[in-house]
Amino acid sequence: MIDTPTLENPLRSGLRLGRTPEPCTMVIFGATGDLTSRKLVPALYNLTRERRIPGGFSVVGFARRDWSDDFFRQTMLEGVNDNSRSGKVDGPLWESFAAGMSYHQSNFDDSDGYASLRERLDVIDQERGTGGNRVFYLATPPESYPVIIRQLGAHGLNVSPNGGWTRIIIEKPFGHDLDSARDLNAQVLSVFHEDQVYRIDHYLGKETVQNLMVFRFANGIFEPIWNRSQIDHVQITVSETVGVEDRGGYYDQSGAMRDMIQNHMMQLLTLTAMEAPVAYDANSVRDEKVKVLRAVRPIAPADVARYTVRGQYGPGNMGGSPAVGYRTGRGINPESQTETFVALKLFVDNWRWAGVPFYLRTGKRLPRRASEISVQFKTAPHLLFADSPTNDIEPNVLSIKIQPDEGITLKVSSKVPGQGQIRPVTMDFRYGTTFGVASPEAYERLLLDCMLGDGTLFTRRDEVEASWSLITPIHQGWAAGPRQEFPNYEAGDWGPASADEFMARDGRAWRRV
Known part of the structure; x- marks a missing residue:
């Protein structure tokens, strides 16, 4: 049956x-x-x-x-x-x-x-x-x-x-x-x-990821500005302090692109960019996610140097303690070309997101463990404040924090009392302090949904294949290109210097998560 x-x-x-x-x-x-x-x-x-x-x-x-x-x-x-x-x-x-x-x-x-x-x-x-x-x-x-x-x-x-x-x-x-x-x-x-x-994909069981759809589609205040007219760019970061630990044999055949980008981070991208489904049922939600993946502009193998950055950590310092480099791990080729850090620039070529870049980055042995979706809005016109010291206005940023401190923050500008200065302030919502209860573990929600017969938070066949259709050409381009000078960042750093240059070329910078 x-x-x-x-x-x-x-x-x-x-x-x-x-x-x-x-x-x-x-x-x-x-x-x-x-x-x-x-x-x-x-x-x-x-x-x-x-x-x-x-x-x-x-x-x-x-x-x-x-x-x-x-x-x-x-x-x-x-x-x-x-x-x-x-x-x-x-x-x-x-x-x-x-x-x-x-x-x-x-x-x-x-x-x-x-x-x-x-x-x-x-x-x-x-x-x-x-x-x-x-x-x-x-x-x-x-x-x-x-x-x-x-x-x-x-x-x-x-x-x-x-x-x-x-x-x-x-x-x-x-x-x-x-x-x-x-x-x-x-x-x-x-x-x-x-x-x-x-x-x-256990990321879809995380409370903040589930709340992303409710946040977007149950609050009328955000939908009118959730588009290319108001949003400058989106950053999605998943940073890990750990190395590969005892997964060296698996990880050296996988790398950060297969381990994190193809599944977890593509899920976060689709939930951020999707249109409202016609109903909250498994097929309607997954239909909209697949539409996003099919709208993502493919990165041709010849263009990987323009739209991607790779890194691999070497020896460094984590929290005041020395940390060994990736290549010294058990089961890892001492001349491995496997990436432990990836940054991508993607475009969703549809009516809502045309021209808005989505920057994705993930890496191991980074300074802080964090997962975050950051939506940066376009800056306000400065003409009103052009002749005053208040003209350096920072853009509004909405940050959806997935782990470890689940919540949502909105950065807005405010005048400092008694001074002619404008300073960014944060409106902050945290799950733990607001609701006073611990969020269920991701596997609790997903196992329960499977037993209930609800596939909404699981991945459908066409979604898996659409995601791989974007990732495989990047791997092909890397394989055809020159060997990388790995390692190219120290354990405890925020990835290779080329990742910062990658953003600077667009006049932008990575957020401090």
């Missing part, structure tokens, strides 16, 4: 937070990995703690290691204690939650493992009342996706046996270029219907 999401107006439904999904079983492939204990099970425990998922909800961990049910539960308990936003677990609540957890040992390519998994799921349906409703979560390396998907189809696990629903969540990276993304989509959709597929 193919399920179809049932959706509703978020402004009437409180963004669906009052809804509770049907009982179901979540099978986590790669359950012994870090993602499961650090993010997934803590998110599921918190949803249980807040009574957002029903009794009978069950988790089956599927992985190669020879673990028992008890060892799996104990390992997940430690993960929740270490990583849950709610702190240490409540004993009785954990016992109730863990009663629905079990472990299934199998290699991903072992047909017998899937046959016995099907039998186990049938037993869970009978004992815990899960009604044949299943979520398959691929928390595995991407090279395992095709074999798992093929085995699920071969054993009929892509269809519920009891009239329930079946869904699959696929982690990023979804392909490494346009051709591989198309191939993976074809493999997935040979087994599952598109309505069953939930391509997850």
